[in-house]
Amino acid sequence: MEALRGQDPAVIGEFTLLARLGAGGMGRVYLGRSPGGTRAAVKVIREDIAEEPGALARFRREVATVRAVRSPFTANLISASLDASPYWLATEYVPGPTLLRALRDGPLAPEACRGLLAALAEGLAAVHAQGVVHRDLKPHNVILAPNGPRLIDFGIARTADQTQLTRTGQAPGTPGYTAPEVLLGAEAGPAADVFALGATLAAAATGRAPYGGGEWPAVSYRVVHGEVDVADVDPWLAALIRACVAREPADRPTPADVVRRCAVSRSLTDLPTYRALQALAEQAPHDLPTATAAGLVPPTPTTTGRGRRRQITAAALAVTALTTTVALWLGTRDDGTAPGDDTAGGTQANGGGTTSSGVQGGEGGDGGEEATASGVRGGGEEVDGDETPTRIVETNPVRDYWDGSRCVGEDTQTEARLLFDVARDGNEVSVSFGHNDDFGSLEPPFLVTATVKPPHDIDPGTGRPIEGLFPNMGFGYVSDAWDVATDGHAQLTYPDDFPEAIPLTNDPGAWTVLFYAVEGPQNYVRIACSGFTVE
Structure with missing residues (x-):
């Protein structure tokens, strides 16, 4: 969490901004507060790319996907604005560290891994039931919330009726977590999410990259031809992880099968090892005075919610990009x-x-x-x-x-x-x-x-x-x-x-x-x- 800067808006839509949560190629994500006191993660597409048809199409697709997925295992959509710049969406703010953050301190305990696997599989089952494939499940995109893990970041997710917008020659997802069939050019279906689930749990159980480190070609090669790293993992959990990352999509269990095989007898949130992870979460302010006192909001913001419209006038260059898959x-x-x-x-x-x-x-x-x-x-x-x-x-x-x-x-x-x-x-x-x-x-x-x-x-x-x-x-x-x-x-x-x-x-x-x-x-x-x- 970072302080707002001079160029940041003070308000987006009905949300007063309290801090920056992060940034990416499409825009910035802010912590916002509604007039009624609800905290939200407000994602704003950058105005200097808002006129790019591809960028706006991807953002509209993300909003449609998040709207379609309403589940206790995801951050649900609160509101969105797609009619005029600035374009934004607001989802529930989910407190808690990411799984990636938790793994910096070492692997999770075996019992916590079993509970996490069952909970994430249950979340995937709910997402798939609504016709959506996440396509980028990984430790970055799992928040360990006090009431259970949540899946976030549906930026490259797709519903069955949505058009492919990934560029030719570009596999969706992240190396080490992208299924072999997707790397080889096939469409990412529900089984690809199960592969990513298995790889994510391998990382959680070992604290290591599921297919080792190195540059992306080496990692992708090991995904297709190698074996997942489950050395020293509890044999029962290792066997289920291997089933999830089977090379053939048809050989992988469904999320419901994973839940059944986990056979958890205790809620993940009841485990002391899981509750202890909440101490890793950043403390987010609840209102503007608290955010200002913490130094997250400038005393006198310099911009309004709409921001400034930018016009790019650089001339076209006569060069053609060459890509390989x-x-x-x-x-x-x-x-x-x-x-x-x-x-x-x-x-x-x-x-x-x-x-x-x-x-x-x-x-x-x-x-x-x-x-x-x-x-x-x-x-x-x-x-x-x-x-x-x-x-x-x-x-x-x-x-x-x-x-x-x-x-x-x-x-x-x-x-x-x-x-x-x-x-x-x-x-x-x-x-x-x-x-x-x-x-x-x-x-x-x-x-x-x-x-x-x-x-x-x-x-x-x-x-x-x-x-x-x-x-x-x-x-x-x-x-x-x-x-x-x-x-x-x-x-x-x-x-x-x-x-x-x-x-x-x-x-x-x-x-x-x-x-x-x-x-x-x-x-x-x-x-x-x-x-x-x-x-």
């Missing part, structure tokens, strides 16, 4: 090992960008990323006549990475008219790019931005890696955009020119630097990849 990575190399897996069994690593764990109301987007794209200045953006920052928005997993000697991942569209250079000097990195005079002129504006991402998922509260659950598939830290046609060569320095960046020494390993040609917040293409290693 995760299925291309799921074969073996000539030596028989998994692509991207250069150690026996892989190394434990974490995933993408700067995340806010436990964001309520859902920040999955397509591909389930939970990262915030930090301040990028767009060369042609105007608000009320003044130039203001524009942001490229992370709408899908970023699958390119630096392996210590070269870039690996999806195809990158080469832009021969530009020159790029990355050089590390101690605790700083020089990141430069500009026009290559040997290849003709550029038509202005020609916007380019750079991103620098650490090898592991970073806890925004500590600035250090979150212990080993996900490979890195986020933006990382994002520079201001630069018009290389007008302003010439850009000479940037990490961390100074990358907002919210962490020191290099906080996360040793192979760091990735990606360059993007930018047309709009959700319209950009990778044009170069490089990296460096921090010992």
Whole structure:
């Protein structure tokens, strides 16, 4: 939970805002209070992407899905506004830590794992009964509430009659929790949620990534060809987890079968080990005076509920994005090992960008990323006549990475008219790019931005890696955009020119630097990849 900032609204719809709960590629999530005193998680789509048809369609789909799913196992919809900007939805505020937060202190006790498995399976059964597939169940998206666990984040969930909006070549979900058939191109059905349930319980029972760490190709390969990690888990629980993550969807039990096989005799909320987890939850204010006294609300907010409308005027760039599917990575190399897996069994690593764990109301987007794209200045953006920052928005997993000697991942569209250079000097990195005079002129504006991402998922509260659950598939830290046609060569320095960046020494390993040609917040293409290693 974070304090509101000057640019945050004071009111959204009927809700007075008390704090920030988190952020993601689609927008921000706030703690709000209704006139009658009900607390809500209020998710607001960013105005600078609200005019993007794909982004608004995904948000409308999320609202429809949350409205369809009314269950004691989810955060139910309270209200929404989809007619005019700002677009927002409000769901019940659910107090309690996420399962991901709880696992930072080690695995759950066996009895708590059994109760959690039964409760989550019961929740999935209720969701599936309403024709909805969650598609992104994982420790991030489970809140351990005082009255029992809740499933959150239906940002990439789908009902049976909804159109597929995930981009071609992009599997929905999170590596290690996405079912093999989905990685290989099949539609995510109820059985895929059962797979994610089993993987989530493997993480809960061991405190480790269910299919090990490493980069996304290695993790995905082990999902398809390997075995889930249930070493040292109670044999009965290990057997049920293995059944849930069976390779063939037809071989997995239904959620009702899982509940029956758990045969719990005691409510999860009655277990002392579960109740003790409530101490990990942040204390949320109940009203505006309390929030103000806690420093979460500025004494004099500077914006209103509608915010400011932004108009992006950057010209189109003549570049075409090339993508490859995760299925291309799921074969073996000539030596028989998994692509991207250069150690026996892989190394434990974490995933993408700067995340806010436990964001309520859902920040999955397509591909389930939970990262915030930090301040990028767009060369042609105007608000009320003044130039203001524009942001490229992370709408899908970023699958390119630096392996210590070269870039690996999806195809990158080469832009021969530009020159790029990355050089590390101690605790700083020089990141430069500009026009290559040997290849003709550029038509202005020609916007380019750079991103620098650490090898592991970073806890925004500590600035250090979150212990080993996900490979890195986020933006990382994002520079201001630069018009290389007008302003010439850009000479940037990490961390100074990358907002919210962490020191290099906080996360040793192979760091990735990606360059993007930018047309709009959700319209950009990778044009170069490089990296460096921090010992």
